[in-house]
Each structure stands twice: as C-alpha cells, then as structure tokens.
Amino acid sequence: MKPLNSNKANLLLLFTRDPFVKLVNKELEYYSSKDDSLIGFVSLDKEDKTFHAMLLDRDSRNKYCLVSMNLDLNSIEEGRKALKDMMGTYVRNEDALKKELPANDFFSPIVKSEQQHPYFTMLLDKDGFFTAAKSVIEELSFHYEDRDGNFVDQFQSINGFDARIWELYLWCYFREENFHFNYNHTAPDFLIEKMGYEIAIEAVHINRKQGLDEPANIPTVEEIFKKMENEIPLMYGSPLYSKLNHTYKEQPYWELPHVKGKPLVYAIADFHADMSMTWSFPGIISILYGIDQKAIHNNDGTISLENEAGITFQKKEISIKPLFLDDKFKHVSAILFSPCGTLPKFNRMGIQAGYGNNNNKLYQIKMCYNSSPNAILPDVIGKVVNEECRETWADGIQIFHNPFAEIPLIPEFFPHAGHHFYKDGLLRSIVPNEHTISTMTYNIKNIPIVPPSFNMHSSEEYDEIIKKWRM
Incomplete structure (x- = not known):
C-alpha cells in the first residue's frame, strides 16, 4: 500500500462517492495498491468521530466502486491498518463487478480525420501537450451519461468540440x-x-x-x-x-x-x-x-x-x-x-x-x-x-x-x-x-x-x- 496524491484521488472519486457521504465524512488520507489497481481512503465520521476505511476497485465499465469497508474504528492508525489488510487479502470477483453496458470510449475515432477538431486530434497524440488532459477526460468518460446518444461524435468533430468540453467542465x-x-x-x-x-x-x-x-x-x-x-x-x-x-x-x-x-x-x-x-x-x-x-x-x-x-x-x-x-x-x-x-x-x-x-x-x-x-x-x-x-x-x-x-x-x-x-x-x-x-x-x-x-x-x-x- 502506498500514498495516493489527493488531487488524483479527488479526480478518480469525483463521481464515485455520494455527495451526501462526502458531507458527513471527512476524507483524511488516500492510498493505492502497489500495482495501482485498487484505491482506498481513511475518513473521519463528523458526527460520532470514528474512523472508516474504504476499499474501491474498478468494475467492468472502469468505474471505481466500493468493494470492502471497515467502519467505526478508534483511530486513524487503525484505519490505515484496516485498509492495508483489505488490500492484502482482497480477491477480485469478476461476476460481482460485471455491468451490462460496455465502458464509454471517447477517443476511438468515429469521425473522419478531415472532420475532426484539431484539439481532439492533439488529444490523441501520445507525446503531445495534452496527454494529461486526455487522462482526465478518459477517467470522466467512464461516468458520463450520454442522454442524446451523440456526445462522442460531437466531442470529436469540428462543430461540436467546444460545446462538449464546456459541458464536461460544468x-x-x-x-x-x-x-x-x-x-x-x-x-x-x-x-x-x-x-x-x-x-x-x-x-x-x-x-x-x-x-x-x-x-x-x-x-x-x-x-x-x-x-x-x-x-x-x-x-x-x-x-x-x-x-x-x-x-x-x-x-x-x-x-x-x-x-x-x-x-x-x-x-x-x-x-x-x-x-x-x-x-x-x-x-x-x-x-x-x-x-x-x-x-x-x-x-x-x-x-x-x-x-x-x-x-x-x-x-x-x-x-x-x-x-x-x-x-x-x-x-x-x-x-x-x-x-x-x-x-x-x-x-x-x-x-x-x-x-x-x-x-x-x-x-x-x-x-x-x-x-x-x-x-x-x-x-x-x-x-x-x-x-x-x-x-x-x-x-x-x-x-x-x-x-x-x-x-x-x-x-x-x-x-x-x-x-x-x-x-x-x-x-x-x-x-x-x-x-x-x-x-x-x-x-x-x-x-x-x-x-x-x-x-x-x-x-x-x-x-x-x-x-x-x-x-
């Protein structure tokens, strides 16, 4: 188990954690497994002042979801130990993490190259200026609900890219x-x-x-x-x-x-x-x-x-x-x-x-x-x-x-x-x-x-x- 940058944890958990839970629990420390496949955090319950340890794994849509927890611990040290034990003994259950729909994919081109927005093309460059932006948008994509059915097409296209970036930001x-x-x-x-x-x-x-x-x-x-x-x-x-x-x-x-x-x-x-x-x-x-x-x-x-x-x-x-x-x-x-x-x-x-x-x-x-x-x-x-x-x-x-x-x-x-x-x-x-x-x-x-x-x-x-x- 190793410490996880809080900025990265907040990005990965932005659409995973329920807003109400975030209001009643103060997240204190974030960790990931040695191979980065699992993440977890230790939090403080603001009401009863006890500590919780939460372990998360990705489901088949690449969303992080809660797979194990240890509640009502007496100290942050107990929380760290509980999280380390959970990471060490965790066995992935593929059936439990299987979802009906496939993971969203914003970046496999479905728009002809001449119709692609130049910034989208730059996002595809593995050695370009926007590799960090691509990683962020990819993580967000796993949680996005495309109600119109045309998000990816517009996100890639000359006429739709700006509007879709604005909507993602909002x-x-x-x-x-x-x-x-x-x-x-x-x-x-x-x-x-x-x-x-x-x-x-x-x-x-x-x-x-x-x-x-x-x-x-x-x-x-x-x-x-x-x-x-x-x-x-x-x-x-x-x-x-x-x-x-x-x-x-x-x-x-x-x-x-x-x-x-x-x-x-x-x-x-x-x-x-x-x-x-x-x-x-x-x-x-x-x-x-x-x-x-x-x-x-x-x-x-x-x-x-x-x-x-x-x-x-x-x-x-x-x-x-x-x-x-x-x-x-x-x-x-x-x-x-x-x-x-x-x-x-x-x-x-x-x-x-x-x-x-x-x-x-x-x-x-x-x-x-x-x-x-x-x-x-x-x-x-x-x-x-x-x-x-x-x-x-x-x-x-x-x-x-x-x-x-x-x-x-x-x-x-x-x-x-x-x-x-x-x-x-x-x-x-x-x-x-x-x-x-x-x-x-x-x-x-x-x-x-x-x-x-x-x-x-x-x-x-x-x-x-x-x-x-x-x-």
Whole structure:
C-alpha cells in the first residue's frame, strides 16, 4: 500500500462517492495498491468521530466502486491498518463487478480525420501537450451519461468540440459543489439537486468566428475597448437571447413540467476565438446589466466608483437594451460564466493529479480578484503547475444574478463561485480569495528553466516580470 496524491484521488472519486457521504465524512488520507489497481481512503465520521476505511476497485465499465469497508474504528492508525489488510487479502470477483453496458470510449475515432477538431486530434497524440488532459477526460468518460446518444461524435468533430468540453467542465463543477444529477430528461442540459433544491441549467456558448487554421491573436488594449462598445456585448447577447426563445417539445424551458417553479440558469462560455475568454469577460456584464463601472483613485488614496447605467447597444439601425431589463428574461434566474472551461483547464487538473508527459512543463499566469482595500488592479499570479497545486473546478466560475428574476437563485448552494448582484445602481460582488478572472497556460517542452512563481499586487511588479522574461 502506498500514498495516493489527493488531487488524483479527488479526480478518480469525483463521481464515485455520494455527495451526501462526502458531507458527513471527512476524507483524511488516500492510498493505492502497489500495482495501482485498487484505491482506498481513511475518513473521519463528523458526527460520532470514528474512523472508516474504504476499499474501491474498478468494475467492468472502469468505474471505481466500493468493494470492502471497515467502519467505526478508534483511530486513524487503525484505519490505515484496516485498509492495508483489505488490500492484502482482497480477491477480485469478476461476476460481482460485471455491468451490462460496455465502458464509454471517447477517443476511438468515429469521425473522419478531415472532420475532426484539431484539439481532439492533439488529444490523441501520445507525446503531445495534452496527454494529461486526455487522462482526465478518459477517467470522466467512464461516468458520463450520454442522454442524446451523440456526445462522442460531437466531442470529436469540428462543430461540436467546444460545446462538449464546456459541458464536461460544468458537469465536473456541479459535482464538486456536491450536486446530484437527474438524468431522466434530455433538456435542459442539467437538472441538479442538493438538499431537495433543484436547479435547471442550459449550457450555451459563443460559436467560433476565428478560423481553426488562423494564428491566435489577442487584441491590443485599444482594440479591446473598441470591441466592448457593441461587438463583444452583442456577441454574448445573441446566443443567450436565442436560447431564451428556444423550445423543447414546443414549450420554453421554464414551462416544462420538470423545470416549472425551479430556478433556470444559462451557463455561457466564449469560444469565438482562441484565447478570447482571457479578455472578453467585461462584455457579459455590459449586456446583462447595461452598466459600465470604472474605479477611480482619489488623491487621498481611497477608491470611488464611477458608474454609467442605462447603456444600450447598436446593431445596424436597431437599439438593443440589456438582457436583464427585457421582461422575458424574468424567467432566467442567473447567468453563469467562466473563462476556465477549456482544454488547458483539464490539462492543469491532470498535471496536478500526476498525469502527463514529464518533458512538458505547464506554467500558468492568472489574474484574480484583489481583496485589498482600495485596490484597482487585480492580483497577477504566476506558477508552475504541479502536484502541489490545489486548483479546483470552481475556480473562475462567476454567477450573475438577475435582479428581476421571478425565481431567484440561492447563492449559498454555490459556495465556491463568485457571485455578482446589481443593487442601487452598482454591481456588488462576493468572490472567493484568488478567484480567477482570466488565465493563460503556457506549455513548455524540454526547457530546464521556467519562469519563477510570483504574486504581484502592482503594475510596477507586473512590468518588471514581463520585461525580465520577455512575455
């Protein structure tokens, strides 16, 4: 028996352990057998303060399942010994672990090579940049319920890859927040439940406008300001408004029997160009609330907000008002957004879990919320991604609450997300420490020296690092 990286254990057990059990038991230590075929953990019962040892093996669908346990032990030492004994004496019962359906397979190509998304093709490269991401997605695939029957086809294809990666990311995040899933309905995309509280969620994304063979191009600051006037807000608004008018079985989502009376959330991601989610974030605030807030440094060192409200947007000759001011949007409780629902996220989570090619180093630079008083600039953090990191699926999740929603969303059910509320003319936010606003991941191959870790709180520090490492 040998220690198991907690990041890897959390990945392998994400969809194995019941969320309720996770709430009443605190998992303390993780272990695997010498040949890595078995995993187990020692936990503390939060109620009676006893210790439990749990042993898990893979069934024929490659899902981990509980095969042996020893409960109500008096100490963590007894838990470790019990787990070691179980691993040493365990005999696999093939009949008991046999399932009717075969294991899911996302990666055997079923789409012609010319129709495959380039990122899917890169995932198949055993020596490529995304070997860790592939390991993560493969583990997740064993638990995925393909209700439409077309997930694998779309996951591999040019037109479907981005949307399916976004859905996989959301699925992991909701589970990390300890939600159960109701798979009895094909629409909306998710019906999640916690403590009897059900929420309907539909995944939306901005379609790619940049060609797949075009080089990535981040606009200049001046270009971004120009794009934020109309282009980017309307780019977010168009798919959200289209989804609002979409029907399933000739009914809008909020009228479906399994959705009616429950909060309805649209979860949107921006895939219109490579790396567009690193800078387009302000556009969603503009199109939802019609506001533009600027932080102003006063001479006495304090900060004040300069707020412009009532902004509308022009599309040719048509004036478009903010979405949350449209009466029809009262049926939408909130909009969820994240800049992190992309392939590099899965790659970072995989490196943390010990997957990947040792010749490749991941280096992440992220901007995150600065909680210091009178701060204008975000914190900027740079670090090598390794097994010591503790990134979560929740990092980067932003939830924008509709102030006019008929059925408001209760923020406490998403404790690890950033929450944003419009009140008294201002957008007020409750955000976890070091919560990501924007992130970029550099994949460095066969380089012995990588930039150092840093945590910057000022523009002077940032300029110094940029100059030194020529980023």
